[in-house]
Amino acid sequence: MKIGLIGGTGPEGRGLGMQLGLAGHDVVIGSRYEVKAIETAREMADTCGSEEASSRYSGADNAAAASGCEVIFLTVPYAGMTSVLHSIGRHLRGKICVNTIVPLEFVGGQARNIAPPTGSAAEEAERLVPEARWVAAFHTVPARGLMRPGSRLNTDALVCSDDPEALKSVMELAHEMQGLRGINAGLLENARYLEGATALLININRIYGAHGSLKVMGI
Numbered sequence: 001m002k003i004g005l006i007g008g009t010g011p012e013g014r015g016l017g018m019q020l021g022l023a024g025h026d027v028v029i030g031s032r033y034e035v036k037a038i039e040t041a042r043e044m045a046d047t048c049g050s051e052e053a054s055s056r057y058s059g060a061d062n063a064a065a066a067s068g069c070e071v072i073f074l075t076v077p078y079a080g081m082t083s084v085l086h087s088i089g090r091h092l093r094g095k096i097c098v099n100t101i102v103p104l105e106f107v108g109g110q111a112r113n114i115a116p117p118t119g120s121a122a123e124e125a126e127r128l129v130p131e132a133r134w135v136a137a138f139h140t141v142p143a144r145g146l147m148r149p150g151s152r153l154n155t156d157a158l159v160c161s162d163d164p165e166a167l168k169s170v171m172e173l174a175h176e177m178q179g180l181r182g183i184n185a186g187l188l189e190n191a192r193y194l195e196g197a198t199a200l201l202i203n204i205n206r207i208y209g210a211h212g213s214l215k216v217m218g219i
Helices: 011-022 034-048 062-067 078-091 121-128 164-175 188-208
Strands: 002-006 026-031 057-061 071-074 096-099 104-107 110-113 133-136 155-161 180-184
Touching: 002 011, 002 062, 011 026, 011 034, 011 071, 026 034, 026 062, 034 057, 057 062, 062 078, 071 078, 078 121, 096 121, 096 164, 104 188, 110 188, 121 133, 121 188, 133 164, 133 188, 155 164, 155 188, 164 180
Parallel strands: 002 026, 002 071, 026 057, 071 096, 096 133, 155 180
Antiparallel strands: 104 110, 133 155
């Protein structure tokens, strides 16, 4: 499968791209600047160490990454989400699009969720590009862990969508990552709780000086 990471030069995009490439998928890192995307893809390939794995990473501008891939991950900051979707929306029609965005602000060192009028960034993205098959996932999976090839994550990826087949596909992608488990978290409207939980998790990690994540017990 060919997977595009829109805004993939940041920590979350790099981490997810790293894991997806190691799982055997072809990964295209997208950026506003093609040169930056190509450089990031080269760095990721070098980190992998294996020639076979490193050949799976490439870079392109966001529009080319969106048009040339089967599955799209949206990893841009929330402030840039609307403009990015306006520019690449036509390339997303009918495709599974995974929104990992968390609307955050920091006040006095505390992370706070900025709830959009629609309830979540994922629902806002669906409003902007309704023809895409939107899934919300990976909000609480730490980028630090994703960026370590060979390490086991030992955490869960909570996945929300109104499209059952798209939800299943993204859960399967999560299961392919070392030590990660995909959990069905229901309809897309539940993304608002995942985004809020991410702010809470950031604050907990700050208090304890940790890199904790979420794991659902009893399932």
